[in-house]
Amino acid sequence: QAVVTQEPSLTVSPGGTVTLTCGSSTGAVTSGHYPYWFQQKPGQAPRTLIYDTSNRHSWTPARFSGSLLGGKAALTLSGAQPEDEADYYCLFSYGGTVIFGGGTRLTVL
């Protein structure tokens, strides 16, 4: 079974830019893995930020963008806000089965 790897924690300054990445143990991530990105704040359900690599959900602020970068899926936050402090999870599809990454705790400080 594949393993999906995320940075355990990252810190970004208010107004700064940070890139979260998500790699696959099976090799380079492609659009065929249909990468998703989710945000979860304490005590809340997760919510979808990005689906199918780069599509924003209707409520996703424009400062979040998804891409493929160096063989990984990437979530870039440009102009971080205090409310962006949260856990971020990625997800890949492997021919029908799905695997989540372990999550990245993003601190805005």
Next chain:
Amino acid sequence: EVQLVESGGGLVQPGGSLTLSCAVSGVPFSGYWMNWVRQAPGKGLEWVANIIGDGSEKHYVDSVKGRFTISRDNGKNSLYLQMNSLRAEDTAVYYCLGAGPVGWGQGTLVTVSS
């Protein structure tokens, strides 16, 4: 507005059964893959199972194969998870997650304990 509302969680003894439901509105339900995802207390997200729009294809994480069954009723815009032979390690908040722009429900807590 898209809404997903789970129900059916609760306290069940080890070896028991429970059926979760997820009612979906605001999207053409039959057009989307649907998933069940769980989160144990203090842990990350774990995918449990998914089902294609017409119900003809299903997939499960290894730890629930043979015990859990995912299904859907497109006429009722609803997703289900039948859970049998429950174990303590199945204790979690269970979420339904729709593909693409559908999104997440608010979750329902399943506690397996004697």
